[in-house]
Amino acid sequence: MSSVVLGMPGRRRTGADAGPASGExxxxxxxxxxxxxxxxTDLRVSLTDRCNLRCSYCMPExxxxxxxxxxxxxxxxxxxxITIAVEHLGVEEVRFTGGEPLLRKGLEKIVGATTALRTHxxxxxxxxxTTNGLGLERRxxxxxxxxxxxxxxxxxxxxxxxxxxxxxxxxxxxxLTGLAAAATAGLTPVKVNTVLLRGVNxxxxxxxxxxxxxxGYELRFIEQMPLDPQGAWDRDSMVTAEEILAALxxxxxxxxxxxxxxxxxxxxxxxxxxxxxxxxARAGDRLxxxxxxxxxxxxxxxxxxxxxxxADGQVRNCLFARGETDLRAALRNGGSDExxxxxxxxxxxxxxxxxxxxxxxFLQPSRPMSAxxx
Ligand code: SAM
Numbered sequence: 109m110s111s112v113v114l115g116m117p118g119r120r121r122t123g124a125d126a127g128p129a130s131g132e133x134x135x136x137x138x139x140x141x142x143x144x145x146x147x148x149t150d151l152r153v154s155l156t157d158r159c160n161l162r163c164s165y166c167m168p169e170x171x172x173x174x175x176x177x178x179x180x181x182x183x184x185x186x187x188x189x190i191t192i193a194v195e196h197l198g199v200e201e202v203r204f205t206g207g208e209p210l211l212r213k214g215l216e217k218i219v220g221a222t223t224a225l226r227t228h229x230x231x232x233x234x235x236x237x238t239t240n241g242l243g244l245e246r247r248x249x250x251x252x253x254x255x256x257x258x259x260x261x262x263x264x265x266x267x268x269x270x271x272x273x274x275x276x277x278x279x280x281x282x283x284l285t286g287l288a289a290a291a292t293a294g295l296t297p298v299k300v301n302t303v304l305l306r307g308v309n310x311x312x313x314x315x316x317x318x319x320x321x322x323x324g325y326e327l328r329f330i331e332q333m334p335l336d337p338q339g340a341w342d343r344d345s346m347v348t349a350e351e352i353l354a355a356l357x358x359x360x361x362x363x364x365x366x367x368x369x370x371x372x373x374x375x376x377x378x379x380x381x382x383x384x385x386x387x388x389a390r391a392g393d394r395l396x397x398x399x400x401x402x403x404x405x406x407x408x409x410x411x412x413x414x415x416x417x418x419a420d421g422q423v424r425n426c427l428f429a430r431g432e433t434d435l436r437a438a439l440r441n442g443g444s445d446e447x448x449x450x451x452x453x454x455x456x457x458x459x460x461x462x463x464x465x466x467x468x469x470f471l472q473p474s475r476p477m478s479a480x481x482x
Pocket of ligand 1 (some may be wrong): 159165167169189205206207208209238239260261262301302303328331332333335336477478481482
């Protein structure tokens with residue numbers, strides 16, 4: 109087993125450096141600062157906790173107790189919170205996720221309202237969508253027209269029977285058509301997210317990359333995290349980034365694309381030097397790449413720039429946070445934009461140094477990934 113890199117934040121000199129133990133008050137700064145000098149500029153918005161797949165590592169076959177309709181934020185409430193995040197709190201990038209965000213009828217409207225906003229320096233906020241791709245064929249063009257910039261489609265197997273076993277639905281052809289539609293609509297580079305599970309699909313690293321290169325998609329492997337509702341995750345049996353790299357290197361020549369300069373990006377990326385000539389990924393000046401999001405074995409908490417909003421209006425300062433702050437109540441009780449912004453700032457100020465997966469006292473969050481927003 110490889111050693112674990114903690115990836116914890118050092119103290120930074122940003123003017124916000126009160127330090128976790130100092131007890132100093134939060135500095136007067138409008139951005140989403142935390143006690144370690146990190147600044148959150150990337151908002152992940154979960155649009156629903158429901159999903160039309162049942163990926164074994166994410167949701168039980170029978171589904172979950174869905175959030176009641178009256179607790180879900182309306183489209184207008186979501187747009188108001190995104191507006192506060194962009195206009196009052198310095199958020200620059202918004203990713204829509206879930207559950208399955210394509211299940212949300214108002215998705216295009218929410219994307220359009222987000223891209224109509226302007227960041228503190230006058231730019232259009234970057235927008236992205238993480239989806240399982242079901243129904244994307246019908247909506248990719250409309251999403252692009254609403255201003256969506258990028259898309260990640262999740263796909264764990266190219267084998268139809270295996271895909272059906274992992275997701276409990278025989279929908280591989282729909283995902284592949286959705287991917288093609290996203291590329292045609294110009295939502296490029298189209299990224300594909302894959303979770304490898306030992307003994308299930310861990311023999312597919314090489315075929316998946318070969319397929320992605322052939323189609324011009326950018327593949328990202330995600331280490332499995334302890335976010336399954338069954339609580340069955342096991343550190344010793346998860347497929348690690350190191351193993352994935354070793355498997356890929358049996359077939360491809362990989363060169364780290366930016367050693368040591370990943371910044372806040374979750375994926376470490378490698379250029380695939382021997383990608384087939386003429387592969388669509390070579391179009392333009394973009395080199396064919398593969399990424400690995402090693403949240404468990406190479407955590408990047410020290411560079412984390414995320415803040416999360418759940419479909420029922422709770423702000424979380426970390427995917428693994430044990431607590432959350434209720435913005436829905438503030439909204440529905442008539443809170444002003446500035447009052448809601450102040451509450452949000454307070455939540456982020458309390459962010460922990462790291463997610464703590466490798467701490468013996470680690471407790472899985474009470475909500476699974478599908479309810480938090482992946
Ligand atoms: N339904 C959408 C989808 O399939 O992409 C968005 C939500 S899903 C929770 C977002 C991403 O989280 C997917 O790529 C999925 O594979 C990943 N995911 C879910 N549970 C995970 C886990 N326990 N560890 C790592 N990734 C996980």
